[in-house]
Amino acid sequence: MLDTLISIGDTLKEIRETKGFHLQEVAEKTTINYTSLSRIETGKRLPTKPQVQILASFYKYSEQELIKQLISDKIIYEVQNEDFGLEGFILS
16 A cells, blocks of 8 residues: 555656756755755655745645645554554555
């Protein structure tokens, strides 16, 4: 089931590539460090809410949709190592 979920990092990378930006360019035009952006896109860390807001504005993308995805990722991150934690997300 988890293999089919798309993380906020994947979404942000897809948006960036669709818009034709290089990672360095996004870092230069926003206040977000290049290394942080790279780690967010590769799933090594979650963005902060302010970072999501900056990126949504920069990409002209729905802030609400990105914030919802961030919240979802935070929940999954918290429960993924709990016994039966992710089973609550599976609907029968």
